[in-house]
Amino acid sequence: MLKISSVSKTFFPGTVNERRALVDVNLTLDDGDFVTVIGSNGAGKSTVLNTVAGRIIQDTGTVSLGGRDISRLKEHQRAAYVGRVFQDPMAGTSPNLTIEENLALADKRGKTRGLGLGVTSGKRERFAEALKVLELGLENRLKAKVGLLSGGQRQALSLLMATYTQPKVLLLDEHTAALDPQRAELVTRLTRKIVEEQGLTTLMVTHNMNQALEVGNRLIMMHEGRIILDVDAQRKTQLRPEDLLEEFARIKGGVMDDKTMLQ
Numbered sequence: 001m002l003k004i005s006s007v008s009k010t011f012f013p014g015t016v017n018e019r020r021a022l023v024d025v026n027l028t029l030d031d032g033d034f035v036t037v038i039g040s041n042g043a044g045k046s047t048v049l050n051t052v053a054g055r056i057i058q059d060t061g062t063v064s065l066g067g068r069d070i071s072r073l074k075e076h077q078r079a080a081y082v083g084r085v086f087q088d089p090m091a092g093t094s095p096n097l098t099i100e101e102n103l104a105l106a107d108k109r110g111k112t113r114g115l116g117l118g119v120t121s122g123k124r125e126r127f128a129e130a131l132k133v134l135e136l137g138l139e140n141r142l143k144a145k146v147g148l149l150s151g152g153q154r155q156a157l158s159l160l161m162a163t164y165t166q167p168k169v170l171l172l173d174e175h176t177a178a179l180d181p182q183r184a185e186l187v188t189r190l191t192r193k194i195v196e197e198q199g200l201t202t203l204m205v206t207h208n209m210n211q212a213l214e215v216g217n218r219l220i221m222m223h224e225g226r227i228i229l230d231v232d233a234q235r236k237t238q239l240r241p242e243d244l245l246e247e248f249a250r251i252k253g254g255v256m257d258d259k260t261m262l263q
């Protein structure tokens with residue numbers, strides 16, 4: 001279970017640049033919950049993910065995973081529990097290393113690092129088996145440098161790497177946004193498959209409302225640092241993107257003018 005309790009975060013407090021990124025955010029995910037997160041620009045979506053990952057430490061409140069308070073753990077100390085995929089396909093992989101070396105890195109995540117990235121034949125077999133899930137034929141290219149892969153292939157590999165050691169929570173930060181529609185579709189399909197097969201507890205930020213409605217078993221909408229809407233699985237199946245825009249306008253008394261929210 002992931003529990004975010006009364007978390008607030010203000011950047012540059014007391015200055016002209018003060019930004020209240022999170023205001024008393026409460027969110028509990030049961031094991032296996034797959035929650036999509038939407039909201040206007042600057043709503044606090046990435047900051048929520050950053051506080052779970054430990055990249056940002058909240059001012060007040062706590063974050064706990066499986067009943068353990070991880071609030072004060074540094075990002076690298078949470079690496080064993082938290083998998084993350086970013087928007088940039090280049091961010092999750094090392095271009096100068098081969099596919100199998102990248103997977104060896106993923107395999108070591110959160111463990112004490114040894115010196116080299118020695119890939120034994122046993123490991124190689126396991127990597128090849130895992131790569132088959134992606135249906136991209138990468139299992140036949142274990143010794144290819146990752147820098148040679150396309151953006152979509154790299155993002156699929158990033159996803160596999162982020163989930164390789166079955167993290168307690170998976171954080172997806174607009175991880176399909178930089179891909180063309182076909183590749184985005186592929187990575188979305190793989191995401192559903194991997195999350196479902198491993199029963200991963202997942203938070204996925206997206207600007208694509210169709211994707212937010214189609215994927216996962218719950219949806220939250222954020223605005224100005226707060227969760228303003230929380231939709232369960234059943235209600236989610238009945239909603240259309242237009243309904244979300246209407247909900248936003250109803251709650252905030254304004255119009256969602258972010259074009260990207262209309263995708």
Ligand SMILES: Nc1ncnc2c1ncn2[C@@H]1O[C@H](COP(=O)(O)OP(=O)(O)OP(=O)(O)O)[C@@H](O)[C@H]1O
Pocket residue numbers: 011012019020021039040041042043044045046047048
């Ligand atoms: N590291 C930081 N330093 C200073 N301000 C930050 C930092 N990270 C976020 N902010 C500010 O906090 C607020 C929330 O930002 P956040 O990135 O969480 O929004 P978001 O919902 O992910 O937005 P977007 O959809 O535009 O990516 C914004 O006002 C942003 O400028």
